Amino acid sequence: MESVDILIKNANELVTLQGKNTPRTKHEMGQLSIMPHGSIAINDGTIVAVGNDVRVTAEQVIDASGKTVIPGFVDPHTHVVFAGSREFELDMKLKGHSYMDILQQGGGIFYTVGQTRKASVPQLLKESTRRLDTMLAHGTTTCEAKSGYGLDTKTEVKILQTQNTLNQRHPIDIVSTFLGAHAVPKAMNADEYTNIVIDEMMPAIQKLATFCDVFCEESVFTPKQSQRILEQGKTHGLIPKIHADEIIDTGGAALAAKVGAISADHLLRSSTKGLREMANKGVIGVLLPGTPFSLMMSEYASARTMLDLGVSLALATDLNPNCWIENMQFIVQLACVKMNMTPAEALTAATFNAACALGMQHTVGSLEKGKQADVLVLDCPSHKFLPYRVGVNLVSTVIKKGTVLYGSKQP
Numbered sequence: 001m002e003s004v005d006i007l008i009k010n011a012n013e014l015v016t017l018q019g020k021n022t023p024r025t026k027h028e029m030g031q032l033s034i035m036p037h038g039s040i041a042i043n044d045g046t047i048v049a050v051g052n053d054v055r056v057t058a059e060q061v062i063d064a065s066g067k068t069v070i071p072g073f074v075d076p077h078t079h080v081v082f083a084g085s086r087e088f089e090l091d092m093k094l095k096g097h098s099y100m101d102i103l104q105q106g107g108g109i110f111y112t113v114g115q116t117r118k119a120s121v122p123q124l125l126k127e128s129t130r131r132l133d134t135m136l137a138h139g140t141t142t143c144e145a146k147s148g149y150g151l152d153t154k155t156e157v158k159i160l161q162t163q164n165t166l167n168q169r170h171p172i173d174i175v176s177t178f179l180g181a182h183a184v185p186k187a188m189n190a191d192e193y194t195n196i197v198i199d200e201m202m203p204a205i206q207k208l209a210t211f212c213d214v215f216c217e218e219s220v221f222t223p224k225q226s227q228r229i230l231e232q233g234k235t236h237g238l239i240p241k242i243h244a245d246e247i248i249d250t251g252g253a254a255l256a257a258k259v260g261a262i263s264a265d266h267l268l269r270s271s272t273k274g275l276r277e278m279a280n281k282g283v284i285g286v287l288l289p290g291t292p293f294s295l296m297m298s299e300y301a302s303a304r305t306m307l308d309l310g311v312s313l314a315l316a317t318d319l320n321p322n323c324w325i326e327n328m329q330f331i332v333q334l335a336c337v338k339m340n341m342t343p344a345e346a347l348t349a350a351t352f353n354a355a356c357a358l359g360m361q362h363t364v365g366s367l368e369k370g371k372q373a374d375v376l377v378l379d380c381p382s383h384k385f386l387p388y389r390v391g392v393n394l395v396s397t398v399i400k401k402g403t404v405l406y407g408s409k410q411p
């Protein structure tokens with residue numbers, strides 16, 4: 001009998017997400033390919049067998065009776081590297097102060113930019129590692145991380161270098177995005193700053209990032225400036241992503257389709273026309289329900305409309321100082337409760353489609369033979385408990401690349 005490192009056996013639900021290896025949409029998002037009483041064998045960090053009749057001897061056996069086994073969560077939109085915190089803004093928000101009021105009183109993004117510019121690399125590593133540890137303990141095994149709290153070349157490079165170091169040191173796989181165009185620095189206009197992003201930053205960061213992102217929004221970067229940045233990014237080998245239509249519809253969704261972005265994120269106010277263009281071009285919609293939640297808004301992205309139009313959806317935390325959420329389980333809960341996604345659709349969006357939003361679906365996002373062994377054991381009998389039993393961590397075991405990082409050895 002073959003000998004392997006780990007055997008997880010007899011899961012009440014083994015949620016494999018097996019299927020086609022391209023982004024899923026419409027009814028496909030509800031198809032989890034669940035194997036009742038399934039087992040999964042892991043060797044050398046890779047899944048070597050999945051099925052109901054896996055006959056191997058294993059160094060470690062995890063009995064998943066009564067439990068649910070799913071792929072590790074992929075969080076495809078975070079701003080995990082930043083310094084300081086902005087909890088003081090909460091009282092202001094509760095009193096009804098607008099984001100602009102908060103900005104004028106020294107809060108908002110420029111507060112974080114100031115803190116991040118001042119922070120040493122060891123400090124950034126320490127603060128970000130704590131967040132990554134929390135993410136991992138809640139089941140995130142792969143994430144994206146954006147720069148964007150530097151807004152000057154030196155600090156943008158510092159953030160991206162920190163992300164690359166974290167990727168080497170931390171168990172979570174971290175994919176980097178250059179978001180120099182996160183905001184326009186004070187005392188500069190957007191055109192001047194766009195030139196700096198293109199002429200000065202891009203040559204300096206091109207080897208440090210996989211993706212290029214831009215905050216396309218009214219009073220930030222216009223679609224024209226955003227297009228310039230993303231097209232120029234492509235010449236440096238950076239794949240476009242975009243923060244689109246979060247506050248008003250500026251045509252961000254359509255621009256994502258035009259420049260061939262891998263994803264367009266937020267999409268609260270996108271037009272039907274723009275969403276249709278995304279669906280036609282296969283641009284993934286990354287929805288971030290934690291953001292309106294943290295901003296105390298009542299409106300969430302129209303996930304059902306997007307699914308009807310054929311947009312493939314992924315989910316992410318948007319972890320940042322204005323939306324400090326490290327837990328993808330909470331995002332799945334918000335997706336169901338606030339955006340009417342089914343538990344199955346939300347789970348596809350938080351795993352397989354999220355991997356697609358990072359171009360990583362060939363290695364992670366589903367439990368299939370030959371894929372990286374990023375596996376979670378949930379302490380509940382069905383994936384439907386994820387949006388149902390809220391406020392606790394349902395992840396009892398986290399396996400990353402075949403190593404058990406959280407969770408006890410089974411008796």
Ligand SMILES: [Zn+2]
Pocket residue numbers: 077078079243318
């Ligand atoms: Zn963001």
